Amino acid sequence: MTSGFRVFLGLDVGKDAHHAVGLDPTGKRLHDAPLPNSEPKLRALFDKLAQHGPLLVVVDQPATIGALPVAVARAAGHQVAYLPGLAMRRIADLYPGRAKTDARDAFIIADAARSLPHTLRPVDVGDDALAELDVLVGFDDDLAGEATRISNRIRGLLTGIHPALERAIGPRISHPAVLEILSRCGGPTGIRAAGRRRLAAIATAHAPRMGDKLVTAIMTALNEQTVTVPGTTAADTVLPRKKKQSENRAPATQTDRLRGRGDTRCAPSCRGPDLDARHWGQDRRPDPAGDRRRLGVQVLRSLGRLRRHRPGHPQFRLLHQGRTPSAHRQPQAQTRVLPRRVRRAGRPHQQGLLRPKTG
Incomplete structure (x- = not known):
């Protein structure tokens, strides 16, 4: 051979x-x-x-x-x-x-x-596309993990110094209105000092529908606690920095770069909310199409990994034999004669349990 x-x-x-x-x-x-x-x-x-x-x-x-x-x-x-x-x-x-x-x-x-x-x-070439998907999805997962870490850190800080305020804004901690309030006012002390009018102006600018409801929930939560827990003053310094840290960790998107040089076109990769914009609160609108795209990418990655572990490819066996792999392989003729099952004449074809006993 x-x-x-x-x-x-x-x-x-x-x-x-x-x-x-x-x-x-x-x-x-x-x-x-x-x-x-x-x-x-x-x-x-x-x-x-x-x-x-x-x-x-x-x-x-x-x-x-x-x-x-x-x-x-x-x-x-x-x-x-x-x-x-x-x-x-x-x-x-x-x-x-x-x-x-x-x-x-x-x-x-x-x-x-x-x-x-x-x-x-x-x-083969399919592995190159799979590697590209791994890089993009890995970047998306990193952004999601970083955003989750910062959100959990903010909620943990509020739970320690003002549990009522955390219950009011914790479920909406990633909303742009909540992040803007924390960025401008800081912790419970700064939010109380800002007053209802300023909070309403900030909230309605980023959430026109739920702005008043959000401010009412915040003011109600602030009135529930009259004592000052140690660490509250430091929270007014830390919370705005957490917001800026999240903004600094989000790189400029392709859309932002195009807008910065006065270009009105949009790159194909910018259709729908960007990866970093979705995770960092820059675009929090529901995007079912984007979720379907993300699910499709995950399915493609899984199929690519399964394809890698399929049984040995015949291409290398044929090349070892000095032959060229062919896309259409002719089936080999069947030479083995299979025995036929002969049923005794006059005997009905029934299952064993239902077959009547004879003799």
Whole structure:
């Protein structure tokens, strides 16, 4: 059986450096040395091994620390695959020794690519789109987590110094009107000193429908507590800083950048509320379409991960045999003759429990 590849390069990827082991179809080592994680070094090694024939690059991690070797190998025109960790650990039990070293892992990856091509998984273009989704969704999750942390910190601070005020504005702590009141007035002392008229002006500017109701709830909560809990004065200094901290952590959106230079068009990524605007109170309108888009992205990520762990791809088995993968495979003719079940004549076809006893 002839192989389509003449060199099998196994890479045990790492943060600063990888370990590379190159084998020929007979198992002879063509290369075995550490490999710095830089594009010039990777290209030099790929070009050196490609002189022996078609090269197959196999990694144990196609994303994060293994993304650069995959990208460089693709740019050089070489086939790329990866060996899942579970399959690698099972294959490693067949080799002598128990030490887990980079050199041993790289050799196992290369030898598995040479002798067990069905264990490999292809690294195709779909993984690039999945990586882009991971970055965007990860950024969105970070913003959501940071906004939740600051909101919980504000509610915890209000619970300690004025529980009634926390009950009044806690459920609406992320509303722009509540955040603006805390930013301008501070804690309970500053809100009481601002007075009802100023609170109404701030609230109605950001919440025309619920502004009066919100101010009434705040004033009622302030009148319930007459004592001053230690830490109330410091809250007037901390709460406005919490609001500014949330604003500083939210980067400028694409829409803001376009408006800043007088451009009236909107980028495709700005349709609907922006990621940071939704989490930081800049746009709190309900957005069912945006929620559906977020759900769709999560489903795509899940499907992409399931696709990565599907059974061994036949592409590498065909390439090992020197054949070209075909999109339409002809089914093989059935040569086995299956036995036919013969029913005795005159006997009714009934279930065993309902069949009448004879004899």
